[in-house]
Structures are given as C-alpha cells and as structure tokens.
Amino acid sequence: MEMNIETSRIPDPFSRKVWEPADAEEAMMIKRQYGADAVFVAGGTLLRTQWEGGIVNRPEHFIRLDTIADLCGIHESDQHIYIGALTRLRECGADAYIAYHGATLYESCRHIAAPSIRNQATIGGNIASAVGDAIPALLVHNASLHWADIGSEVTTIEQDLGDWLEIVKSGRKSMNAVLLGINLEKQNRLLATESIEQSVDHQQEITFFRKIGRREAFTPSLVTVAFRAKIDPLGYFSQVRIAAGGGSGIAMRLSTCEQLLEGNRYQADMITSLARLASDEFITYSDPFASEQYRQQTAGNLLAAGLWETIHAQIERR
Ligand SMILES: Cc1cc2nc3c(=O)[nH]c(=O)nc-3n(C[C@H](O)[C@H](O)[C@H](O)COP(=O)(O)OP(=O)(O)OC[C@H]3O[C@@H](n4cnc5c(N)ncnc54)[C@H](O)[C@@H]3O)c2cc1C
Incomplete structure (x- = not known):
C-alpha cells in the first residue's frame, strides 16, 4: 500500500532563526530590521504559554536576551537597589537586599507561578509583559525602569514605572526597546549615629x-x-x-x-x-x-x- 504523506502540515521548527546578540544595541537592530516577525526572548515562560494558547503567533525570529552580558544581578547603591532585567524571579525572591528594601517585590516574586517557572522566568519579562504580578509591588516601591531604545541613534532612558504604564495604556509603547534593569527606592535606614532611644520615635x-x-x-x-x-x-x-x-x-x-x-x-x-x-x-x-x-x-x-x-x-x- 502506498502511503500518501502530506508534506508541511506541521510547521518546520528549524525554519525559525534564533539570534544571539552580544549587546542591547545589536538586539534592537535585529528587532528593528524584522519588526513584528521578531520577538525578544528572556526566560520564554510567558511567550511559551501565549504561543501554545494561540494568543499570539510564533514569529520567525527569536532574539535571545540572555546572551547579553550585564543584564543579570542585583546591586546596591546609596539610594537604590538595581535589579538587572534578566535576573530570575527565584533570585529576586531569595535576595536579602530585596527582602529588606523591596519587601512587596520580594513577596510577589515568591508567589508568581511555581518554583520551576521562577527558575526560568525573569523580572524583566514580568514587567515588559505589562501585566506581571510584580508590577503592583514595584509601583509601591517607586520603581523606575532603565531602557535602551533605538531611533536614529541608541539612547538609554530612566522612566518612572507609572509613566511607562500610562504609555502602554495609550498604545504608544516602543516595540524595539530593551529593558535593561529596574531601580528600587531604598527604604530609609536609621542613621548610624542615632541611638536606640531616638529610634523609638522612628517611623x-x-x-x-x-x-x-x-x-x-x-x-x-x-x-x-x-x-x-x-x-x-x-x-x-x-x-x-x-x-x-x-x-x-x-x-x-x-x-x-x-x-x-x-x-x-x-x-x-x-x-x-x-x-x-x-x-x-x-x-x-x-x-x-x-x-x-x-x-x-x-x-x-x-x-x-x-x-x-x-x-x-x-x-x-x-
Ligand atoms: C505555568 C505558568 C504560570 C505563571 N504564573 C504567573 C503568575 O502567577 N504571575 C505572573 O505575573 N506571571 C505568571 N506567569 C507568566 C511568566 O512566567 C512571568 O510573567 C515571567 O516573569 C515572564 O518572564 P520571562 O523571562 O519568561 O518572559 P518572556 O516570556 O521571555 O517574555 C515576556 C514578554 O516580555 C518581553 N521581554 C522580556 N524581557 C524583555 C526585556 N528585557 N526587554 C524588553 N522586552 C522583554 C518579551 O518579548 C515578551 O513579550 C506564568 C507562566 C507560566 C508558564
């Protein structure tokens, strides 16, 4: 018996191109070139559910962000805690600085999805989706977002999270921008010179x-x-x-x-x-x-x- 096998009903997974940019500029240039045919991929956990659920189409070009150096990690400065956009939710939900200075963010990261997802999912992907559960938590910590964007030239901007959400609502969000990191306002510490008696009055x-x-x-x-x-x-x-x-x-x-x-x-x-x-x-x-x-x-x-x-x-x- 001759079998009649129809060709190409099943999409060929290898026809898609995976880009591995070395920096944010290269990532943005690829995105600008392919537009809606390309997508930035961080942990891929949300994108995967969107593709599997048929909510969005799987594009031809995947632009990995985890190949870019310096997008991971949590750093402390005098006024802020800086969280790289590619930092995993698991790390955010286990970090002592975030627990102290960003308590609601810490809690939110411990309650997003299951541990296996949190090992893969990033804080940047949660925010860039515009609907992540970390966003209300970040709003109460006066968080600002660090973006790299590309127009006639590459620019980096710091933007209040609330302002960015307004832009999302108005449909004017930049499609080519890469979220680099998040700044959290630090909680005021007691001055080192303050005595225990004085600290009784402290808020x-x-x-x-x-x-x-x-x-x-x-x-x-x-x-x-x-x-x-x-x-x-x-x-x-x-x-x-x-x-x-x-x-x-x-x-x-x-x-x-x-x-x-x-x-x-x-x-x-x-x-x-x-x-x-x-x-x-x-x-x-x-x-x-x-x-x-x-x-x-x-x-x-x-x-x-x-x-x-x-x-x-x-x-x-x-
Ligand atoms: C089983 C399951 C349960 C989940 N439960 C929850 C939940 O309880 N709460 C919740 O909030 N989410 C949940 N999610 C969604 C998802 O896991 C999280 O939102 C996660 O933080 C997304 O991060 P990611 O790195 O995987 O993003 P990705 O899937 O890689 O990307 C998400 C979106 O952000 C864009 N993007 C990612 N990083 C950047 C960047 N640095 N710059 C610009 N754009 C970027 C991508 O292009 C994409 O549009 C769940 C997912 C699964 C599969």
Missing part, C-alpha cells in the same frame, strides 16, 4: 502583598494588591503607597486610598473605608472568569484584610 515601614487566583498557582492572578507605608509609634501614616492590578489588566496606584491614610492616625473604621474606596477607584475589566465588579470588591477586601492583619501583627509584637 516603621509596613508592607504587604496579596494575590488571589483561581488556583494556588499555575494560573494568572485575578487580583493583586500591594501596600507600603510608614507608621509612627502613635499610629500616624505617611508615605502611603497602594497599588492594584492582576490578570491581564494594567496595574495602577490607588491615590484616593492613599489620601485616606496619609497623615492620619490608624482607626478601625479606616478598614471599611479603605475597602469601599479601593473598590470604587480600581479600574479593571471583566472576562469569563470574573466580572469587573468582583475584581474591584476583591481588591478592596484584600487591602482591608491586609492592613488589618499587618497592623495587628505589629501591635502584638510590641
């Missing part, structure tokens, strides 16, 4: 990160919230930063919620007001799994519960 930083998904892991989150503030021994809040995001929505700061707390003393009825305000302020979306209203209420409840738990844990420690 303490309180933070929390909460995430709700349809399952414990392996699914995109429904809602993610992050909170960071200073609180003094009398219970007055300052430098309050609150953000919400999750799923495929663009994360945002909740400035009305921040104003509710800023400069005011903690009282139990703040909890219900925070839940209501967050639900009103959070701009999100509906999909077959959860309505917009459900996500809004969930964000409010997560913030209210997180604040209550954090404050009460602090009172018990005293």
Whole structure:
C-alpha cells in the first residue's frame, strides 16, 4: 500500500532563526530590521504559554536576551537597589537586599507561578509583559525602569514605572526597546549615629502583598494588591503607597486610598473605608472568569484584610 504523506502540515521548527546578540544595541537592530516577525526572548515562560494558547503567533525570529552580558544581578547603591532585567524571579525572591528594601517585590516574586517557572522566568519579562504580578509591588516601591531604545541613534532612558504604564495604556509603547534593569527606592535606614532611644520615635515601614487566583498557582492572578507605608509609634501614616492590578489588566496606584491614610492616625473604621474606596477607584475589566465588579470588591477586601492583619501583627509584637 502506498502511503500518501502530506508534506508541511506541521510547521518546520528549524525554519525559525534564533539570534544571539552580544549587546542591547545589536538586539534592537535585529528587532528593528524584522519588526513584528521578531520577538525578544528572556526566560520564554510567558511567550511559551501565549504561543501554545494561540494568543499570539510564533514569529520567525527569536532574539535571545540572555546572551547579553550585564543584564543579570542585583546591586546596591546609596539610594537604590538595581535589579538587572534578566535576573530570575527565584533570585529576586531569595535576595536579602530585596527582602529588606523591596519587601512587596520580594513577596510577589515568591508567589508568581511555581518554583520551576521562577527558575526560568525573569523580572524583566514580568514587567515588559505589562501585566506581571510584580508590577503592583514595584509601583509601591517607586520603581523606575532603565531602557535602551533605538531611533536614529541608541539612547538609554530612566522612566518612572507609572509613566511607562500610562504609555502602554495609550498604545504608544516602543516595540524595539530593551529593558535593561529596574531601580528600587531604598527604604530609609536609621542613621548610624542615632541611638536606640531616638529610634523609638522612628517611623516603621509596613508592607504587604496579596494575590488571589483561581488556583494556588499555575494560573494568572485575578487580583493583586500591594501596600507600603510608614507608621509612627502613635499610629500616624505617611508615605502611603497602594497599588492594584492582576490578570491581564494594567496595574495602577490607588491615590484616593492613599489620601485616606496619609497623615492620619490608624482607626478601625479606616478598614471599611479603605475597602469601599479601593473598590470604587480600581479600574479593571471583566472576562469569563470574573466580572469587573468582583475584581474591584476583591481588591478592596484584600487591602482591608491586609492592613488589618499587618497592623495587628505589629501591635502584638510590641
Ligand atoms: C505555568 C505558568 C504560570 C505563571 N504564573 C504567573 C503568575 O502567577 N504571575 C505572573 O505575573 N506571571 C505568571 N506567569 C507568566 C511568566 O512566567 C512571568 O510573567 C515571567 O516573569 C515572564 O518572564 P520571562 O523571562 O519568561 O518572559 P518572556 O516570556 O521571555 O517574555 C515576556 C514578554 O516580555 C518581553 N521581554 C522580556 N524581557 C524583555 C526585556 N528585557 N526587554 C524588553 N522586552 C522583554 C518579551 O518579548 C515578551 O513579550 C506564568 C507562566 C507560566 C508558564
């Protein structure tokens, strides 16, 4: 019997080209040349699910970013913690500097996907996707992004994360830019000269990160919230930063919620007001799994519960 084998129903995996640029400039030049036919690949964990799910087409050209030197690692300066874009989530969720200065980021990185994914996935890929769970956490740490971009010449810019998210929302995101790294604002340390007695008056930083998904892991989150503030021994809040995001929505700061707390003393009825305000302020979306209203209420409840738990844990420690 003669077998009639049809040729090329199955796409030939070897027809695709994998580029291994030595630096960001080379990566951007390849991207500019092939446009939508090329994609930057960091850990490839999100891209893989998008290709497998048919959400985006697999392009002809893969531009590896892990071949570029200096995009990995966590460094400390006087004011900032700098995280290279190719640093793996596992490393971010195990780093002592990030745990101290970027507590909500540290928590978020420990709650993204499963350990096997975190070994491969990068912080830069999480941010560049514009919907990663690390983004609300980074918003409360006043993070800025370091980009290399290519127009008539190569430029590097530092951009506030919130400003970049606005650009994403408006559809004006540069398609050729490479994220080089992230700067996190350091938490103020006690001055070395300060005595223990003086430090009793010192404000303490309180933070929390909460995430709700349809399952414990392996699914995109429904809602993610992050909170960071200073609180003094009398219970007055300052430098309050609150953000919400999750799923495929663009994360945002909740400035009305921040104003509710800023400069005011903690009282139990703040909890219900925070839940209501967050639900009103959070701009999100509906999909077959959860309505917009459900996500809004969930964000409010997560913030209210997180604040209550954090404050009460602090009172018990005293
Ligand atoms: C099973 C599973 C569960 C997951 N669960 C979660 C979850 O709970 N929360 C969550 O947030 N994510 C989750 N993800 C998605 C993904 O793992 C993370 O977002 C991860 O951080 C993406 O990083 P990556 O390096 O793999 O990015 P990639 O997949 O390589 O890239 C993602 C996007 O960013 C672009 N990109 C990557 N790096 C750069 C750069 N330096 N400069 C410019 N563009 C860049 C790529 O072109 C691509 O568009 C999950 C994925 C899987 C497979």
